[in-house]
Amino acid sequence: MNVRDSEIILGMLKEKGYAPVSKPDQAELVLFNTCSVRQHAEERVWGQAGMIKKRGARPVIGIVGCMAQNYQEQIFRRLPQVDFVCGPANIYDIPLLIEKALKEHSQLLAVNMEKRPLLCDNGYRISNLKAFVSIMYGCNNFCSYCIVPYVRGREVSRPLRHILAEVQDLAARGFKEITLLGQNVNSYGKDLPGPLNFVRLLENLDRIKGIERIRFVTSHPKDATPELFKAMRNLASVCEHLHLPLQAGSDKILHMMNRNYTLKDYLKLVDVLRRQVPDSAISTDIIVGFPGETEKDFKKTEQAMKDIQFDEAFVFKYSPRFKTKAAEFKDDVSNKKKLQRNHRLLELQGAISLKKNKHIIGSTEEVLAEGKGSYFQGAKKKQAVLGRSRSNKVTLFPGKMDLISKLVRVRIKRTTAHTLIGEVDDKKN
Numbered sequence: 001m002n003v004r005d006s007e008i009i010l011g012m013l014k015e016k017g018y019a020p021v022s023k024p025d026q027a028e029l030v031l032f033n034t035c036s037v038r039q040h041a042e043e044r045v046w047g048q049a050g051m052i053k054k055r056g057a058r059p060v061i062g063i064v065g066c067m068a069q070n071y072q073e074q075i076f077r078r079l080p081q082v083d084f085v086c087g088p089a090n091i092y093d094i095p096l097l098i099e100k101a102l103k104e105h106s107q108l109l110a111v112n113m114e115k116r117p118l119l120c121d122n123g124y125r126i127s128n129l130k131a132f133v134s135i136m137y138g139c140n141n142f143c144s145y146c147i148v149p150y151v152r153g154r155e156v157s158r159p160l161r162h163i164l165a166e167v168q169d170l171a172a173r174g175f176k177e178i179t180l181l182g183q184n185v186n187s188y189g190k191d192l193p194g195p196l197n198f199v200r201l202l203e204n205l206d207r208i209k210g211i212e213r214i215r216f217v218t219s220h221p222k223d224a225t226p227e228l229f230k231a232m233r234n235l236a237s238v239c240e241h242l243h244l245p246l247q248a249g250s251d252k253i254l255h256m257m258n259r260n261y262t263l264k265d266y267l268k269l270v271d272v273l274r275r276q277v278p279d280s281a282i283s284t285d286i287i288v289g290f291p292g293e294t295e296k297d298f299k300k301t302e303q304a305m306k307d308i309q310f311d312e313a314f315v316f317k318y319s320p321r322f323k324t325k326a327a328e329f330k331d332d333v334s335n336k337k338k339l340q341r342n343h344r345l346l347e348l349q350g351a352i353s354l355k356k357n358k359h360i361i362g363s364t365e366e367v368l369a370e371g372k373g374s375y376f377q378g379a380k381k382k383q384a385v386l387g388r389s390r391s392n393k394v395t396l397f398p399g400k401m402d403l404i405s406k407l408v409r410v411r412i413k414r415t416t417a418h419t420l421i422g423e424v425d426d427k428k429n
C-alpha cells in the first residue's frame with residue numbers, strides 16, 4: 001500500500017517538474033513515506049530524517065504516511081527541520097504543501113483522515129507491466145497488536161466504476177497484471193449500497209480483456225469464503241495464490257490478538273481452499289513473541305506451520321504499538337526469545353518451501369517475464385529472464401530479453417527455497 005502511495009506521489013511530483021536525484025544532498029525536496037506497523041520501521045525514519053541537513057530553505061522536507069498520522073505535530077518537536085507532516089489520507093495535498101512550504105517556511109500539518117479521496121489515480125505507474133490498484137482503504141478489524149486502524153482509519157471501499165475505469169485504462173496501456181490492494185479485501189463493498197462484494201468485483205475485473213493476471217492482498221481468515229475460492233478456480237485471470245495471515249497457532253494467542261478465528265477454523269479454510277483449487281499456493285504472516293506467548297503457545301504455531309505447509313511465510317517479532325489494545329499487555333517475551341523464535345520459524349519455513357518447490361520440478365509453469373535476473377550454474381553466473389509463476393514464485397530461465405512482458409511457459413528443472421529455475425518449454429509455447 002505504501003509502494004502504491006509513493007507511486008502516486010512520484011506521479012504528482014513529475015507533473016510539477018521534479019525529477020529524482022541519486023544522492024539526498026543534491027535534492028531540493030526530500031519526502032519520507034513512512035510505515036508505523038513496527039517500531040523498527042519508525043526508528044529508521046527518525047534516524048535518516050534526522051541526518052538530512054538544510055542549506056538555507058532547501059531541501060523542503062516532508063514526513064508522509066502512517067508516522068505522520070501517528071505522531072502529527074510531535075514530529076516538528078523531534079525533527080525541527082521538517083517543513084510538513086502529511087497523513088496517508090492527504091497525499092493529494094503534497095504539491096500544495098510544497099508550494100506553501102517554499103513561500104511560508106512554516107511547519108505545516110495535513111492529517112485530516114476525513115479527506116480520503118476515492119478517485120485516487122493520476123495514471124502514473126513505475127512499471128508498464130504490473131500495477132497495484134487500491135480497492136479500499138483502512139481497516140475495521142482492530143487486531144489488538146495493529147496500528148493500521150488508527151492511522152488509516154475505518155474501511156472505505158472505492159466505487160466499482162472508479163476501479164473498473166482505472167483497470168480498463170491499465171489494460172489499454174498494455175498492463176498484464178494487477179494486484180488489488182486493501183487491508184482486508186474480502187470485506188470490499190460491505191460499506192457500499194447494494195449487493196456488491198469482493199467476488200463480484202473479481203468477476204467484473206476478470207472480463208477486462210488484456211489483464212491476464214489478477215492478484216489480491218490481504219485476505220482476513222474470518223472473511224475469506226468458499227465463494228472466493230470458487231472464484232479463484234473459475235475466473236481465468238485470478239491467480240491461484242492466497243495470502244492468508246495466520247499470525248499464531250495458539251487459540252489463546254489468537255483470542256488475545258482479537259483475530260476472531262481459531263486454529264481449527266483456519267485449518268478448515270485451508271482444507272476447503274485446497275479442495276477447490278488444488279494447485280493453489282498459500283502464504284502467511286506470523287507474529288512471534290506476542291504478550292503471554294509461552295513455549296507451549298509457540299510450539300503450536302510451529303506445529304501449525306508443519307501441518308499447513310505454507311509456500312511462504314513472513315515472520316515478525318511482536319512490536320508494541322502505542323494506542324493499540326495489546327500495548328496494555330505486558331511485553332513479557334524477551335527480545336532474545338523473539339529473535340530465537342523468529343529464526344526457528346524462518347528455518348522451518350525455508351525447509352518447507354524447498355520441499356514444496358521440489359515437487360514442482362518437471363512441471364511447466366506459466367511465467368510473466370518481467371525483467372533481468374541471474375542464477376548460478378556451478379560456480380558460473382548465468383544471465384536469465386526473471387518472472388513470477390501464477391502461484392507467485394520467482395522463476396528464472398535463460399532466454400532473450402525480448403520475452404519480457406510476455407507470458408512464457410517454463411519447464412522447471414531445479415529450485416531453491418525461494419526460486420524456481422527452468423527453461424522455455426518449446427512444446428507448450
Ligand code: 5AD
Nearest residue numbers: 037145146245285286316317318319
Ligand atoms: N508487531 C509485529 N508485527 C506486526 N504486524 C502488524 N502489527 C504488528 C506488530 N505490532 C504484522 C502482522 C501483519 C503484517 C503486515 O505485519 O503479521 O499481518
Ligand code: SF4
Nearest residue numbers: 139141142143146148
Ligand atoms: Fe491490522 Fe488486523 Fe486490520 Fe490487518 S486486519 S490491517 S492486522 S487490524
